[in-house]
């Protein structure tokens with residue numbers, strides 16, 4: 001399959017798949033809490049309802065920033081699925097995050113300000129690990145191109161267990177799940193109200209939601225890379241890891257940002273960098 | 288991590304919640320839901336009206352009616368306890384939600400016993 | 412004056428379904444000071460005593476609070492009964508104790524859910540409330556109400572529960588208790604929960620005592636004080652050992668409540684096996700004349716009831732000092748110097764019930 005075809009498929013299908021995943025996530029979460037839970041298509045109903053609502057904005061730039069958030073999310077995903085440069089993907093993703101922060105910071109509410117601040121802190125916690133992951137994936141094919149990484153004929157996760165673990169750890173941050181749902185979460189009850197999304201409503205919130213679905217698919221794609229040598233392993237492994245993520249969400253309290261930053265850097269340094277160094281010398285020694 | 292056991296156990300057992308209102312709730316026989324009046328035994332004595340802490344009951348002797356403001360009633364059951372004729376009771380079913388304050392007015396067929404007409408004193 | 416912001420917390424806030432307003436003066440994410448304001452839901456219930464006759468007023472007293480409602484009604488009745496010199500039939504005393512302890516269990520379970528929600532542990536929240544629902548079912552079955560029991564009246568109780576039913580309830584409670592262990596273990600041992608509770612919101616024993624803290628807030632700071640030891644109702648026969656923790660932090664207050672739940676199960680067990688037979692109410696004649704202070708232990712702490720009668724059907728004065736009211740000054744003390752994410756947790760560890768604090 002040519003890269004561009006899958007990129008187009010990503011743009012068209014990611015919202016559908018992302019929404020479905022969100023629906024299944026909500027259903028499973030509900031069942032873990034002994035609730036019946038919403039129908040699986042609930043996220044779509046929510047999205048359409050949000051789009052239908054009146055567009056209330058607090059200032060002119062807000063929607064511009066949010067569009068930026070969505071567009072760069074899609075750009076990152078498209079690059080990834082087209083088999084492009086992994087580093088570029090990571091930076092595009094970071095850029096989209098910055099747009100979201102700008103959107104929140106442009107409002108005057110103290111809640112969204114603190115949410116924005118926390119989002120920045122979360123990005124700070126994530127970025128080192130993401131870069132280490134990119135470097136780790138580079139080592140075997142000697143290329144940052146996703147299509148080259150895909151072509152590697154070895155089970156990458158066996159070479160990069162520490163990096164996979166570190167990546168999974170920050171995925172919890174990226175997916176806004178407990179214990180790291182600091183800047184905003186899907187449960188309304190929080191010390192900073194809805195945090196970064198406090199001041200978004202109606203269609204603006206729909207954009208955030210849609211972007212989040214794109215992001216979910218991209219993240220799942222990244223996990224897939226580690227198992228890509230055999231799709232029969234990769235698909236169940238990716239699903240399994242996402243389910244584990246839901247379980248973690250349901251078995252942990254929200255931690256504070258200090259703890260988040262310290263622990264994610266520690267893991268990036270120990271598991272991520274350690275893995276990188278060991279692998280580097282192994283490869284040099286000619287394994 | 289202690290929660291994993293509870294979460295997994297919950298995942299594989301049936302939900303504790305009900306699909307209300309598609310599945311109606313079952314009440315206990317003693318639940319204080321809403322007040323019903325047995326009109327045939329009421330004597331329009333007004334005791335329930337006086338006793339009700341919220342003033343939800345109105346007894347109209349002239350119009351021969353007993354009425355209750357459903358949204359004002361707090362289901363305390365004090366009227367049930369104090370009615371001398373035991374014609375009030377608590378039904379387990381809650382008052383259904385409404386968008387306006389409803390007053391239920393019931394006609395009471397009670398006939399007050401006719402006072403014996405005083406023997407008319409013949410005009411002197 | 413570096414980077415200081417004021418973050419409004421309440422009266423409408425998703426974490427705190429209670430209408431208190433705190434202005435949090437924060438520097439970065441550290442709270443320097445908390446300035447409270449009150450009076451959003453003052454309902455004037457104390458004044459209402461001049462309008463309602465003293466028997467009717469039981470229902471008003473019960474509605475001072477929506478969670479510890481039964482003990483409010485019971486406290487009011489107890490005060491009036493003392494004024495009128497009424498001694499209750501023993502079965503009434505035991506039934507009241509039974510319901511009071513059930514209401515303590517359901518209140519503490521509610522609190523467990525709320526605090527879990529405050530630190531973002533949704534699953535724990537849902538599961539605590541699921542178990543609470545079983546307790547509410549027992550309450551509904553025996554009294555007819557779910558949170559407003561409406562079971563106390565001056566001179567006894569309004570309903571009786573058959574002995575067979577009580578036996579059955581005893582068995583149900585045993586299964587509930589077994590189920591509860593899985594949840595309370597999480598509070599006691601889970602790493603992320605400990606991260607959010609240990610060392611947070613320190614209230615030293617001296618501060619707790621001087622600022623007039625009551626209930627689990629006081630006992631979490633190591634002061635063994637429990638109004639149930641006064642021996643009202645059936646507590647005169649049943650030994651209640653105040654539950655104390657000495658860590659003085661949020662975790663200690665949490666543990667006090669959790670251990671109190673098990674203590675309540677134990678008290679209920681004793682009540683059920685000692686339940687005397689006989690009447691549940693006596694006829695009340697005359698009107699109260701005189702005054703009395705009643706002290707009772709509510710889930711949130713000690714409540715004071717003062718009534719003054721003048722020999723007519725209306726009381727002269729009625730006054731409640733609810734536990735939350737007493738716990739606000741300690742709360743403000745705890746909030747100084749904490750981190751913003753800990754504010755909801757700390758506020759919840761006093762188990763605030765602002766609606767009853769403002770009456």
Ligand code: SF4
Nearest residue numbers: 329330332333335370
């Ligand atoms: S319902 Fe009972 S208390 Fe009320 S008027 Fe009729 S008889 Fe009297």
Ligand code: SF4
Nearest residue numbers: 339360361363364366
């Ligand atoms: S239940 Fe209570 S509030 Fe309702 S009508 Fe009877 S006395 Fe009045």
